[in-house]
Amino acid sequence: MPVRRIIIAITGATGAIYGVRLLQVLREIPGIELHLMVSDAGVLNLHQELGMGRKEVEALAHVVHHIRDVGAAIASGSFQSDGMIIAPCSMKTLAAVAHGLSDNLISRAADVVLKERRRLILMVRETPFNLAHLRNMTAVTEMGGIIFPPLPGFYHRPQSITEMVDHTVGRVLDLFAIPHTLTPRWNGMKQDD
Template structure:
């Protein structure tokens, strides 16, 4: 497998900006190939939150897969990848992954990533959580997945939404050891205690 391959899914939770920004950054990193799926609800959120259409977002990815194509390359463990990010991850998608439903390509690809012991990152978007959400997050964590709510960090004193998004996307890239310069690294408290 040349370079790195990262599977990205955009589902129907608020926070479509995270998936789009991740694709933008991956597009500009040499040696990284992105594989994208967008659920129908994800398309609605792209339009609602960012005034973007499916084709505009698909153009950011190296390879695009139809969410209904269970026979796609990424549905098999023989497909070599470094892992998968679901950004954002709806509670429906979380439940499908937690229970191994594989009812569309997003949940099937996530199932494959887990069974192959690769890194799966779910940027879950809901608040507050109910007990079903928490139990599903626990189940995914016990299977080796990473629950990564896109919560902004304020210690870098962000001035824009873009800076907050970049900080979160940078943290996700760190989980895959993909180099970036999206945000400064923490160097400790100013002036000491």
Template sequence: MPAPADAAGGRGQEQPPPAPQRRLIIAITGATGAVYGIRLLQVLRETPGVETHLMLSEAGVLNLHQELDMNRKDAEAFADVVHNVRDIGASIASGSFQSDGMIVAPCSMKTLAAVAHGLSDNLITRAADVVLKERRRLVLMVRETPFNLAHLRNMTAVTEMGGIIFPPLPGFYQRPQSIAEMVDHTVGRVLDLYGVAHSLTPRWNGIRAG
């Protein structure tokens, strides 16, 4: 039997579905270092084919104001999709939601503890739990110093579950000239973990001869 003509008058041919967008879930919580989450969102917004899903904790919003003179709407403007941290029924709360993983930038010790113990007490920790159970990549940019034993044990627990603990520690071997360069170096290293192309920082080519 001949194939039916399509709407344009040609032979009917089933079109392949569009390639799925890459999706990254970003959470900003109440540790110092809100700039890391904002810079991630800024870079990903300019990266073709990446859809960002953002959550802000209440303490995270306070830090945005304290550290960057930004409010909730300022931060949300950088994301493709925004979720209320109390909306436990959101799409990202289900393993059927396809994503490349999740970054908590920065990650408070409270959020770390909740993830380590599987509490899923809000959408941030539920989404992190989903990422872990689906064997996707979870990066926690933990910010505290010094660490106590509870912090260290929680970081070990998350690592054993497959998460990546990524304290945003600046590197000085590239001789950064500004805080912005140090932030970009760290953000670039995080994006490397997801295979997201960027030009935020030069690549290390070995020690130069003296």
């Protein structure tokens, strides 16, 4: 079975749980190789929101890259991957991707994914959005990226934060055509007679 490589980045926006949960779920699926980057602000959020340290999160990945290592394999279009997920994606990272800054390995890897026409998902976290945020999201969308704010669905009547996170993570996995059972599928509206 060929290996599917997925790049995950965790940046300094709130919502570190999404990146961690993606790593946990994908780690259990045979044939997937996870490449991880965590920004310094991402490390702070992991500690603040989840009580996790860098090493604990890095242990969930198969390969870990330092964000200042712009010579890493994932910085080249010759590195074969299925795509990249930035979860969560700060507005700073969004801006760097939208403007092709490639100022660290996270934005460089995203730039490579876009130029190679692979799947890029940015789980942007900020509210409310200002005009710069919206324009940057438009720019990334026009380049082929997918803007995916982690907004919970309630039609499946979640009973916990875990169920809400899993629903969102499941939707992201759907975009990579990765089978999962994290959340029930929509079967239409049920009506009382």
